[in-house]
Amino acid sequence: MLLRLMTSSGVLPDTVTYSTLLHGYCHAGKVFEANNVLREMMRNDCSPNNYTCNILLYSLWKEGRISEAEELLQKMNERGYVIDTVTCNIVIDGLCNNGQLDKAIEIVSGMWTHGSAALGNLGNSYISLVDDSDSRKKCMPDLISYSTIISGLCKAGRVDEAKKKFIEMTGKNLHPDSAIYDAFIHSFCKEGKISSAFRVLKDMEKKGCNKTLQTYNSLIMGLGSKNQIFEIYGLMDEMRERGVSPDVSIYNNVLSSLCEGGRVKDAPSVLDEMLQKGIAPNISSFSILIKAFCKACDFSAVDEIFEIALNVSGHKEALYSLTFNELLVGGEVVKAKELFETALDRSFDVGNFLYKDLIDHLCKDEKLDDASGILHKLIDKGHRIDPASFMPVIDGLGKRGNKHEADELAEKMMEMASEGKVKNKVHRNVRSSIQGKKNKDGESEWQTILHRDDGSGIALKALKRVQRGLDQGSISSLEPQKDDFLDYWEGSH
Template sequence: MSSSPSAANLLALLRRNAASPAIALRLFLHLSSAACPPPPRSTSFLARLVAAHPAADALLPRLHRHILSFPDPSPHLLALLSCSDVLPLRLAIPAFRSLRALASAPPPPTPVYNRLILAALRESRLDLVEALYKDLLLAGAQPDVFTRNLLLQALCDAGRMELAQRVFDAMPARNEFSFGILARGYCRAGGSIDALKVLDGMPSMNLVVCNTVVAGFCKEGLVEEAERLVERMRVQGLAPNVVTFNARISALCKAGRVLDAYRIFKDMQEDWQHGLPRPDQVTFDVMLSGFCDAGFVDEAQVLVDIMRCGGFLRRVQSYNRWLSGLVRNGRVGEAQELLREMAHEGIQPNSYTYNIIVSGLCKEGKAFDARRVENFIRSGVMSPDVVTYTSLLHAYCSKGNIAAANRILDEMAQKGCAPNSFTYNVLLQSLWRAGRTTEVERLLERMSEKGYSLDTAGCNIIIDGLCRNSKLDVATGIVDGMWEEGSTALGRLGNSFLSVVSDSSISQRCLPDRITYSILISALCKEGRFDEAKKKLLEMIAKDISPDSVIYDTFIHGYCKHGRTSLAIKVLRDMEKKGCNPNTRTYNLLIRGFEEKHKSDEIMKLMSEMKEKGISPNVMTYNSLIKSFCERGMVNKAMPLLDEMLENELVPNITSFDLLIKAFCKITDFPSVQMVFDAALRTCGQKEVLYCLMCTELSTYGKWIEAKNVLEMALEMRVSIQSFLYKQIISGLCEVGEVDHAHSLLKLLIAKRHLFDPAAFMPVIDALGDRGKKQDVDMLSAKMMEMADRNDGLGTDSGRITPGSCKHEHERNGESDWRTLLHRDDSAHTIMKITKRVRTGWGQRGNVYEHKQQRGDDFYVLENTG
């Protein structure tokens, strides 16, 4: 190397210009040449400077070309590759290829391969990992433990566990990372038992690997195995730490076993003095997400209060978890209050925070909410991004408000927030499903102007819209055409579709994917065109698109809907042969098919098969069996299924109890009805639908006093009773001579300040009148007329109660039963007198029974007063 001053001082000059990588590169190009090559150290230093520059993609190739002009570029290429930890792979690989192309250069050393393989792993280029490893062997370099660990990692990431195991077995030397990589790979692939074997093969237990296997067991629902491993850790002196517990809690929550996770969390809170780790920030956040995802909002609220007191609610990420949980469970108002609390606590919301709120408001589907979101955006409280605007766009599209949606697109353009393909797809889907082809064409024109083209997702939206609008043959033709023409196959729908397709080459061509075939096969099965659907299934397999469980489930659902359960079973067996594992949804579809045929024995067989295969039945599975038993009059076989559900840690839902209550009522076993109802209230809470169901069923079978007791209980519990058929209960009580019960129910309704149909008073007034209880009749009549005045002009549904605090429902259709009273033949002596009093002024002519002998005059008054 020349000892010229420029070469000797080059590194110092580069360091002085480190703040300007582009200037440093120019100095390097100017002061170094083939005649005077720089030291490799300066090449390495400059490469790191340039790699951090925004224009690295343009600068680094210049450096690469300059290096190749040196008489011996190999040391400089090696210096460049030593920066693989910061160089993008697309820039490092050309330098590697140049080095390998030099005939005179020795093979790169193993560390160079290791850096490149690690970079390929970071960018998920698993194909490149394999290619580099093969090249290393061909070059005669010796892979070390680190190299083999990287290859092992790549194989595990690709799910190629059999090959990963072979590589692991062939490794001449292993370290703890080798065991950890393979164990984690097995756990990710759902093979925690195999991961345990890897752990057993370690010279000594490792806490990180143990935690990995524990989490794997929990994720697969193998709680007992996880507990045994934790106990084994304790015995061997390896104390489970908070990471161990967090792994268990996280995995259980993700598997839907939130109650199991909470038991562990509670132990951490209460038994820390016995050596258990205390919950940390991660523990609280994971448990909070678990509660929210499972819909346990009240439990989550208690946890949030604990976090607030303990100082664990101080991060925006924790607030976002709680906000997301509130929004997903329909409690948007509380979410907005929480947003204000964040401001008060000095927690700065981020864009994700606001997008949670915006998405929640928009998903409520109320126009005023969407407008409120717009005002929220324009207030400057937040800086909207493309996600914010897309959520708002979706809200307007779901309501068919295309003008507002277009306004949002215009505002995005004004704010410099460019729509992405997903934004346009949201609008396209709404318009196309609604059959609004004119607006679709305008949107396509707008997309074309902005330089967007239809991708496979956009084509799928068009195909789905055609299927939904009974144009299945057209959709099939387009899918067939996409294989040859790509998205240009949409051109047969009109020239406007041609303006947003760009299939000028095969590489750009958008081809049908699994979703495309799912849409088409589903539509064919719905119409009973199974032969065509099967042809499409074979076609997608021939095109190397493997069907998933959703597509097989589509066939099963279609066959069951058409009563062809034997063929549905054949599909189940076929999917198992093809290596596509059925899941709970698959079996539920089959079970529902047998449920409609009242074949509970077949359902029992399928449930046994599920258990043998380790597929957990859910509440829907049990409800199908309960329904089948109940419809066959075998309610005594259905009842034990509630206990079985609880033993399997499944909480029966309202449908479970609805089926049993109706079944027991049908066989007039009312003590059992009461027992099931009590269990329903304990399990599901004080739900309006349960009280309403019980009242309706008891009324249907003439159990009027029992129905009245349930209604009174609902009133005392302050349950909303708008859907209750209270008039039938009052009338029924009067018909069986239980006037006092009917009277007391009326008084309770009045005392609770409910507005209801005044016609409900009449059976009680008539019955009390027949008993000569004039004072009670007068009081009820006065109350009835007062309520009639308040309800004037308001149509109330028959048998419905409106709480007095609620706004009057002007939009209800149909006349009140109050108005039909004018045409009644029975008790006309009472109602005519009341009507006459309304016309002359209440209280001017004594009580309603003052002129009993003037019944004929009352009819005359009615006929002559309109």
Template sequence: MSQAKTLIRALLNNSTNPKLAWQLFQRISPSDPNIFFPALPTITHILLRSNMLPEIDSLHHFLVNQPLDESRHQSLYTIVKLLAESGHVEKAVSQFQFLRTRFLNHPPLTSFYNFLIKSSLEGEKSENFLSWLFQDMIVSGVSPDTYTFNLLIGGLCRLGRLDDARKLFDKMPEKGCEPNVFSFGILIRGYCKVGLSDKGLELLDLMREMGVPPNLVIYNTLISSFCKEGNNEEAEKLVERMREDGLSPNIVTFNSRISALCKAGKILEASRIFRDMQMDEEKELPRPNLITVNLMLDGFCKEGMLEDAKILIESMKGSDILPNVETYNIWLHGLVKNGKIFDAQLVIKDMIDQNLEPNTYSYNILMDGLCKNGMLADARMLMGLMTRSGISPDTVTYSTLLHGYCSEGKVTEANNVLHEMIKRGCTPNNYTWNILLHSLWKQGKASEAEKLLQKMNEGGHEMDIVSCNIVIDGLCRSGNVDKAIEIVDEMWSHGSAAFGSLGNSFIGLVDGGNNGKKCLPDLFTYSTIIKGLCSEGKLDEAKKKFIEMMKRISFPDAVVYNTILHNLCKRGKVSMAFQVLKDMEKRGCNKTLETYNSLILGLKSKNQIFEMFGLINEMKENGIDPSVFCYNTIMSSLCEAGRTEEATSLLEEMLRNEVNPNVNSFTMLIKAFCRVGEFTPAMDVFDIALRLCGQQEALYAVMFNEMLAGGEILEATKLFKAAMDRCYALKNFLCKDLIDKLCKDDRLEEALDILNELVNKGYGFDPASFMPVIDALKKCGRKHESDELAERMLSMAAEPMVVDKVYLNRVGRQLAHGKHRQYAASEWNAILQRDDGSATALKTLKRVQKGWGQAGLLSLESKTNDTFDEWNTLY
């Protein structure tokens, strides 16, 4: 025995050199069992720690091939056990299976089977192992005990095989094993996990029948499950039943209820329970702990009840429950989610003041809020605060800031963040790369996108399918659909290595090995290609890719179908669109709101109003609420057909169905009424529009222009003055026409007042608007006033750019950069061609011919009414 101890000591001394330890062990003669078997566990441990599995196999084979005796038999099971304990469960079970076929008459004890079953539950192939181990027990005549059944039932529940778990539970008495409280608890937890609380309750009743007293864990499991399912009445009954069984609800019971109620959005019920825990001492309820407070705080924040959340936070400061970092993180997340960014910044400061150091997650919450609100300077300062506080920004921090810059179109700054990230040893992940890659392609910076891909490759980052799809989408957006198709075709053979075909800068970005082949086109890839082809009008090629997609990957989804439908309808190919629709329905792909939007737009191009109404009715039957686009499309057709009464009825239907009409809804109806001379109902619609949409300039503009065109000068003048009083930009108001008509109607003073007010308020407008007033003043013999006005007109025209000062004051200085008004050369051409003998006109003409204001006149553009693409105006 002393020799065995000497060997064990030598093995342990050389445990850091496992190969030498193995050689020492091999020198000992296997024929001397007094040395070999005592040292076997030690060498096995050393070999396993060094992952020397071949040597373990040689030990196993050596023992198997020796004459069987008790020592060798136990040693074999020892190796199996040590393998399982070291995490090599699959190899352990495999060796055990071999032993059972070789030594059928020497099964291990029940405890050994239990050990292997428990170890198997932690492996990937537990389902196969569990079944085989249990069968081997039965065949070998080894009686399973209650613990065996509990392990197996738990394993089946974990695998989702609840029916099998229940069958095994019911067979326990047949095998001489009575279910204990753990047997019931495991199965009840399995039922509750999948939302079958009623079945769990049946087991609770069975426990009472069998005389097995339930414990707090079982009750808490059931109470929590019923609360999650929204069955609070049953949860309340279980609380009372606990007391009947002599159990007092504990803090876990109440936390479970509060957690479930908060997750279900029943914050008021959760708050009532929380208040009872705080105040009601007569019921002897457990006092809230930090978990309780955090649950309530999270519930308040998720429901936007920030005042209640704030009160709760403040109440903690004077109590024995002090907030921790998790508490503040919940509060931070709630503030950021509800747009209270400034308050969130104060929370970080408050944490630091209380010596409660924010963690990386705390900073990342605030970083996300700052970036989403465009507060990038503050986000940068926050990162500096992190660093000064000894908290290193992680991948999430940098990726969030990078995404913020990309969202604002500041790709250079985003690139700088990436460089800083890499310099500080923080490894970008695919999400980081893809954010910047997407932003570069979105802005059409293909060469910079190529450089970024090259940098990814140099850093050892492989393109994933998201990266590939970003590049495919970028190519399609930039008009390189053919190149995108070529790459997608190559992806089936070469994976992401196909992107080498983009050009020399892409060659070598990814290797052509197996890793590249994993990156295969998916549904989004084909959706992008099909959309690109449709946008270019290549519908036949889009159809071919559509068929290829169905053959290669899967049936299309609604997004793909809607892309094709929209483009067919947009091009007036309505019959073909309905053929595609039939295929969509045939393949079980449900129609969406976008589907109906496209079809209704297509029917409008054919003026099929009756069919459009049919689609609206079908939408309602399918539980899809028609959008304002659907209604506006039909209303547009009705108005164009002069069916104003039906259009008005449709507007009333929108209001009844709580679909808010927009400015375009009312604009169409106003124009339709005015077109047939029904100005009173048009004004009624205008008044309704102002109440529903607010004092929108566009509404005043259309009402004014239509009244003016219809000869309702008095009403038009009132509307124009009201618009000036509201400091509208007036860019879509036909103010020159108003002045002209006032002069023709001998209402010179009104025209002069409007003109003077426009000038005095700093409006930019067409200088030709002066001419009708100048002419009228001349005819009245008011030559001095006429000349003064002519001088003012020429002075205005001489300005290279005339900026609408009123509009600048209303919306801010940003309009000074490129969004100014300019004047129409066509109006001046009309003045130049006048031949009415007017001295004022001649004087003006001569000054213009001498070069007055030429710098401004050469760049003038004709003024047009606002016209929009048909699709856009309907929204």
């Protein structure tokens, strides 16, 4: 908006203006908009500078568009742009994130003797970069280069190699910062080597590097894995004394530690502290609590937390599905049914809901009408349904003597099978919504259920009666229907 205001006021944007906007779009992952800015920049005769090219290079690596990133780097070299340490670090980071850690290490080592020409080691496409005579391309590894490599090695579990790079870095008179220490601390905590993590912490503080949120988060995670709750509270107190505000990740780690350490009753006080400090819990926060209280069979607490979650996060599909599934696993079938019906009324996608288990439970509890109501509601709302969901209901109706209803439901199942589709949510891919899901033999799941022998005898008999009717052409509802929606897209009238 500001750029449009500039141009309408006669103030011409320059390379810095466009590069800044380009950086914003790339950082937000909006590549299409970034390309539009670049085109406008070129139309207005604003040549990209080194900063612009580095932004684009970073964005391409981040998007995984490696061949395009390589092509851009080649063009930068050919057109005389300075390939500096920032450029090299972007390539090193891109290689690490794309699983080419050893190549990244090779480049860092080569930079000490060849500068940016070390990028020539990437392959023939970079052969022109190997030019030691051009002093502009001389650049040395810096703290970011080593931080990227050490972090990559730690994430890959290659901590011994990371230690060697740490020693190499300090030998080159590069002093580690908190980010590098955090990489080691996180790795040790993840492996459960808490004493090693605290030894690194001691060296970190000795070298004048302050603890960061990442430091505290890693330590709390590590202590939680050892059920050292008292020490976790000590770290939280230390954070308060130092004026370091915990974020939602730290609180989630504390919640996990309490719940997994058998101190579920203490968890709500942590949630209360988050809310009082204005730190909004996320779905993960509520997931930890709901799972823990369901496991403890404290379903009144689950109700309270769910209500808080709705007020904080809104009516999110993920919140409904996780609560429904946990209630069902905990045996709270009635509550789970009520929650699922609310989810259906809100038109949520039911892919993550264990609705088949709900139908099974209702049938086993002799609540066949409820189970049938759920199934029909799923059909009416056009959801793609697990074929096995039909079986207990058809079986229950047959045992109750409701042969006509059982046949009608079996007919509906066959109808959906013959159409190969159900009406689905508009936002889903059209092609997938009109084709039945296939098994490994290329047969639809609906048809597979007719040929198996592990189902209920009554249900299978009902289905086979309907199938015989289909074979004899006596069920008119199974005739192929004209699909106006598809015809519309194909241009017919």
